[in-house]
Amino acid sequence: MGRPLQIDRISVLEAGLRIADEDGLQAVTMQGVAGALCVTPMALYRHVANKADLLDGLVELLLTDVPLPPDTMAWRERLEWMGEAVRGAAQRHPAVFALLLQRPAATAGALVVRDAVYQALREAGVAEPEVARTERVISTAILGFAGSEAGGRFGSRSRQEVDADFAAVEAMVSAYLDQVCGVSRPSVPSD
Amino acid sequence: MGRPLQIDRISVLEAGLRIADEDGLQAVTMQGVAGALCVTPMALYRHVANKADLLDGLVELLLTDVPLPPDTMAWRERLEWMGEAVRGAAQRHPAVFALLLQRPAATAGALVVRDAVYQALREAGVAEPEVARTERVISTAILGFAGSEAGGRFGSRSRQEVDADFAAVEAMVSAYLDQVCGVSRPSVPSD
DNA sequence: ACCTGAACACCGTTCAAGT
DNA sequence: ACCTGAACACCGTTCAAGT
Numbered sequence: 001m002g003r004p005l006q007i008d009r010i011s012v013l014e015a016g017l018r019i020a021d022e023d024g025l026q027a028v029t030m031q032g033v034a035g036a037l038c039v040t041p042m043a044l045y046r047h048v049a050n051k052a053d054l055l056d057g058l059v060e061l062l063l064t065d066v067p068l069p070p071d072t073m074a075w076r077e078r079l080e081w082m083g084e085a086v087r088g089a090a091q092r093h094p095a096v097f098a099l100l101l102q103r104p105a106a107t108a109g110a111l112v113v114r115d116a117v118y119q120a121l122r123e124a125g126v127a128e129p130e131v132a133r134t135e136r137v138i139s140t141a142i143l144g145f146a147g148s149e150a151g152g153r154f155g156s157r158s159r160q161e162v163d164a165d166f167a168a169v170e171a172m173v174s175a176y177l178d179q180v181c182g183v184s185r186p187s188v189p190s191d
Numbered sequence: 192m193g194r195p196l197q198i199d200r201i202s203v204l205e206a207g208l209r210i211a212d213e214d215g216l217q218a219v220t221m222q223g224v225a226g227a228l229c230v231t232p233m234a235l236y237r238h239v240a241n242k243a244d245l246l247d248g249l250v251e252l253l254l255t256d257v258p259l260p261p262d263t264m265a266w267r268e269r270l271e272w273m274g275e276a277v278r279g280a281a282q283r284h285p286a287v288f289a290l291l292l293q294r295p296a297a298t299a300g301a302l303v304v305r306d307a308v309y310q311a312l313r314e315a316g317v318a319e320p321e322v323a324r325t326e327r328v329i330s331t332a333i334l335g336f337a338g339s340e341a342g343g344r345f346g347s348r349s350r351q352e353v354d355a356d357f358a359a360v361e362a363m364v365s366a367y368l369d370q371v372c373g374v375s376r377p378s379v380p381s382d
Numbered sequence: 383a384c385c386t387g388a389a390c391a392c393c394g395t396t397c398a399a400g401t
Numbered sequence: 402a403c404c405t406g407a408a409c410a411c412c413g414t415t416c417a418a419g420t
Contacts, residue, residue, distance in 0.1 A: 007384085030413060041413080043385050051413065098293060101338045104346040136345070137359045144335015147292045154327070155295040168328045175370060176363040198403085221394060232394080234404050242394065 007037055009047040013057040017096065020058060025095040028055070056103070058096045063109025065089050068116050075123040079138075079177070082117060083170060087146045094150035101147055105139075114139075125181040134180050138173045145169045198228055200238040204248040208287065211249060216286040219246070247294070249287045254300025256280050259307050266314040267365075270329075273308060274361060278337045285341035292338055296330075305330075316372040325371050329364045336360045 015036040020028050030041040030051060037043075048054040066089045069081035090097040105114065117135045126134050145166060148154055154162055206227040211219050221232040221242060228234075239245040257280045260272035281288040296305065308326045317325050336357060339345055345353055 029411085031411080040386055042387085042415090045414080046384065098289075101292070101335075101344050102289060102342040103344065105344050106346055133356055133359055136356050137363060140335040140339055140356075140360060141332045141363070142335075143339065144292075144331040144333075147338070148331055148334065151293040153292050153294065153296050155297055165324055165327050165331075168324055169331060172328060172332070172363060172367040175366060179366060220392085222392080231405055233396090233406085236395080237403060 007039055007043060007047060009057070011037065012044055012047045012054070013061050016054055016058050017061050017093065020095040021093055025098070028058070028095075030054075055099060056107070059099050059103065060107055060109045062089055062093045062096045062100070063107070063113060065092065066113055068112070075120040076174075076177075078120045079117065079124075079173075080170065082113065082120075083142045083173070086113075086142055087149070087166060090146035090150040094152075097147060097150045101143060121177075121181075124177060126177075130180060134177070137176065141169055141173055198230055198234060198238060200248070202228065203235055203238045203245070204252050207245055207249050208252050208284065211286040212284055216289070219249070219286075221245075246290060247298070250290050250294065251298055251300045253280055253284045253287045253291070254298070254304060256283065257304055259303070266311040267368075269311045270308065270315075270364075270368075271361065273304065273311075274333050274364070277304075277333055278340070278357060281337035281341040285343075288338060288341045292334060312368075312372075315368060317368075321371060325368070328367065332360055332364055 012033060016028050016033045019032055019036060030044055033054070034041040034044055044054070048057060066082070066085045068085070069078040073081065105111075114135060117139070118131055121131050121134055122128070149162060149166075154165070157165075203224060207219050207224045210223055210227060221235055224245070225232040225235055235245070239248060257273070257276045259276070260269040264272065305326060308330070309322055312322050312325055313319070340353060340357075345356070
């Protein structure tokens with residue numbers, strides 16, 4: 001616990017994220033974050049507008065903790081990578097992850113991830129007008145799973161069982177992608 | 192706003208749900224709920240153990256607001272019905288819906304919905320050891336979508352566009368089900 | 383420019399007391 | 402049995418003041 005007697009926005013957010021990870025969202029108070037930085041609560045207001053801004057900042061910080069895949073990877077592997085990266089971020093930051101579904105996916109950090117998915121979908125051959133919707137559909141499935149796991153909705157199931165659940169979600173998403181980009185697994189040529 | 196001078200657990204929860212629906216979760220305070228019932232905050236403690244218990248009760252109340260389909264419906268229509276019923280409950284109670292992903296899906300209300308899905312999956316021909324996992328996978332997708340919509344993650348998109356997104360999620364889930372129960376849309380007979 | 387002290391309204395919760 | 406009054410520790414936030 002370094003206690004720099006000079007505070008900035010990043011150190012405030014990092015302290016908040018650490019508290020959220022360790023003790024949950026209800027432990028993230030202005031007094032708690034200030035205490036972790038050896039400062040009075042009022043000192044925080046120079047670096048965050050208010051508590052809502054602090055929480056927004058935590059979500060952004062979480063999003064920077066989603067590693068993007070290297071460009072050299074094929075699109076399908078890149079999508080798998082990102083799904084697992086999102087799940088990993090949810091596991092590391094379960095409390096803050098719950099806030100992700102709660103706000104518009106239009107912040108800087110959210111756009112970085114979204115655009116990486118867009119790019120992979122284009123390479124997969126998804127028609128341009130379908131790209132945005134396809135991203136929302138697969139993000140919805142991945143976020144629903146990661147959020148459920150992080151939030152504890154799956155209860156005390158074993159790690160192996162939850163891993164198998166995630167593999168099933170990935171398979172569902174993958175089959176959906178095959179359908180959308182119109183290749184592999186050829187089936188009834190309806191509409 | 193009837194003000195019965197006799198209070199019970201149901202009236203406390205209903206007041207809490209109304210406040211959550213109208214003004215959001217942060218407006219659900221012991222004082223706020225008590226005020227709506229024309230009672231002091233301390234009076235609530237005879238009917239709910241504490242605030243966490245009140246919130247748990249709100250989630251249960253929301254779950255009773257998910258109408259189950261009539262038995263006479265075929266399994267696929269019943270699953271569609273439940274997906275739309277969950278989405279509807281999320282739209283009516285967006286604030287409380289956010290709490291759903293946050294707690295174990297093992298409460299009485301959650302089990303009622305879960306078991307209805309189990310039953311439909313069995314009729315669909317899903318093998319018994321796959322029923323539980325399949326339920327988790329499709330619930331994950333539906334909850335992820337409904338939670339995103341209710342939480343505002345989709346931003347200010349038009350109702351029509353969000354409806355189309357939901358239809359795409361339903362299609363993804365439906366195709367997954369075809370795969371799991373092994374019928375229709377025959378494709379490459381791999382593993 | 384950055385932090386502090388004092389203060390305010392508002393939380394959740396308790397306990398003893400009223401009826 | 403059910404509700405209230407008084408009280409406590411703890412919130413978020415402000416404003417004027419210190420350095």
